[in-house]
Amino acid sequence: MSIYMRRVTELSVKGARVVLQGAIAKAEAMGIPQCVAVVDRGGNLLVFERMDGAKLHSQFTAIQKAYTAVSARVATGQLPFELAVGIALASGDRFATIAGGLPIMLDGEIIGAIGVGSGTDEEDIEVAEAGIAALKAVIDN
Template structure:
């Protein structure tokens, strides 16, 4: 029997675009251009954008943040340093402990994750939270 922990719901393309739009608006308000990735529960990309002026290498980290948050079903940034290094090496950089990855949940069920990169960790989280609020996802 599967546990409720494994239950997922789908994030529609309109929901992903609304989250992306809200993230961009928040980043613009903050004056911090960002790279933003939204993924489904399996870590596959639904929507992404590199804002004008965002660091181009942050596309990789934003995607890794989103995929990691979906995989661990939790926000990034709380792994032990030893585990974070090992996971990063084992996944060829596909897993990261950098802050800015947030799971997207509705009613406790995983719908995907958002990864934001190019600002400070706190800025990335703030942009991600604005995206979650716009689609009325469970708050992080």
Template sequence: MTELTIPSRKLTHDGVRRLIDAAVDKANELGVPVGIAIAGDGARIVGYLLMDGARPLAQESASAKAMTAASHRMPTHKIPYDVGMGLSVTTQGKVIPLRGGLPIVIDGHCVGGIGCGSGTGEEDEVIARAALAAIGAENPEA
């Protein structure tokens, strides 16, 4: 007989705050203020913080990176640009093929994505990666 439901894992709001706090610490260390977004179930945004001095429109880019990494379960910069831009228009910007988004994988479960925006793509990625390391999440492929 077919199963109606299957077990899953969800990121807690405490986990979200710890990711955001760790990203802020790394961003402060680098002197690069960013917007930090976290996506959870169904690639919906569950957390966000815009740091002092970061670009106000980083909300949308960081959120898109978080949703993209959560849905694709891979770093955003691994998506080929042409494919990613096609998906971006179709999803009205929810998918973005730009560097700075990483999947959140804890104990083997992908429970969402983190996206940073306002730095260079490389800075955004370094900050996102540091946040994952701080909570003991898996380090995604480079």
């Protein structure tokens, strides 16, 4: 492989479905209707689901959280407010300042991300973590 390109690993739509289903199952168990989005390493949407009763505007925030997590390669909602808003404004609203987005890592490499919205910060994160755990479970098997 030349230096002019690189081999990278990317979440497939089948992998994204596993993440989504793991997240939805968790949200159902918690009794919290959620919006869940999964993006690939380029930030492009792979799968999305809005549970009955989830907030309407969360259809947009879930996707933006997933995009931000894959973009920044860390959980969303961690930066000081003024800096985070500054990045959001300077990027044409391509940066979520709020919690609920988590990168999906594999062997130290980023392969995609999940974004969850409609609950509290803690609920969103718990659901996102469950989605990632579901993927790890099927990969480890």
